[in-house]
Amino acid sequence: MNQVKIAPSLLAADFGNLQRDVEMVNESDAAWHHLDIMDGVFVPNISYGMPVVKAIAKHASKPLDAHLMIIDPDRYIQTFADLGVYLLTVHYEACQHLHRTVQAIRAAGMKAGVALNPHTDVSLLKFILKDLDLVLVMSVNPGFGGQSFIPATYDKIRTLKKMLKDQESSALIEVDGGVGPDNASKLIDAGADVLVAGSSVFKAKDPKAIIAEMASVKVS
Ligand SMILES: O=C(CO)[C@@H](O)[C@H](O)COP(=O)(O)O
Numbered sequence: 001m002n003q004v005k006i007a008p009s010l011l012a013a014d015f016g017n018l019q020r021d022v023e024m025v026n027e028s029d030a031a032w033h034h035l036d037i038m039d040g041v042f043v044p045n046i047s048y049g050m051p052v053v054k055a056i057a058k059h060a061s062k063p064l065d066a067h068l069m070i071i072d073p074d075r076y077i078q079t080f081a082d083l084g085v086y087l088l089t090v091h092y093e094a095c096q097h098l099h100r101t102v103q104a105i106r107a108a109g110m111k112a113g114v115a116l117n118p119h120t121d122v123s124l125l126k127f128i129l130k131d132l133d134l135v136l137v138m139s140v141n142p143g144f145g146g147q148s149f150i151p152a153t154y155d156k157i158r159t160l161k162k163m164l165k166d167q168e169s170s171a172l173i174e175v176d177g178g179v180g181p182d183n184a185s186k187l188i189d190a191g192a193d194v195l196v197a198g199s200s201v202f203k204a205k206d207p208k209a210i211i212a213e214m215a216s217v218k219v220s
Pocket residue numbers: 009011012034036067140141142143144145146147176177178179196197198199200
């Protein structure tokens with residue numbers, strides 16, 4: 001069984017000290033850097049765009065896990081590939097032709113992920129699971145950091161885990177929103193492979209210790 005991966009969300013970083021915070025993640029037990037790209041249309045917030053992704057990529061030593069909260073993400077697939085993104089996740093709710101988008105992400109040389117809003121049923125991915133490297137289960141409504149975790153997520157992860165097993169899919173389950181040391185064990189027990197954590201890491205006195213604590217949770 002693989003160890004859980006921790007992906008600190010740079011949305012909660014200090015943007016005035018972005019290089020410092022990216023380097024903190026480099027030196028930590030984190031597996032990936034999680035980048036949240038918001039367009040102000042799909043979600044009611046605008047985060048950052050390509051120049052900031054480029055700056056992060058310049059200093060990051062771990063794979064870039066980009067979570068696109070933008071409509072019609074096909075427009076930017078090649079750009080993110082050129083910026084060195086490792087795994088590109090698009091929202092089920094933001095794509096007209098999800099299968100085509102996933103194929104285009106892989107054709108551009110990246111791993112492909114699909115994110116589900118809290119109200120979106122995992123069964124909608126039944127016929128595309130085999131084509132995915134990751135499913136991102138949103139445990140808050142996308143758009144902002146620092147929100148409260150939605151408890152229905154546990155059941156959703158368990159249901160998805162069973163679907164993946166039934167289909168012999170090796171896609172990872174990533175959970176994003178309101179995640180921290182308090183719920184990490186329960187999420188891992190439910191079947192999460194990757195934990196995204198923004199506020200719980202960057203607002204902590206010792207961010208590296210929080211990352212280490214979550215990364216060391218034993219997988220049963
Ligand atoms: O995608 C998102 C929000 O839409 C996340 O990645 C947040 O950035 C996580 O922040 P916390 O809930 O951990 O503070």
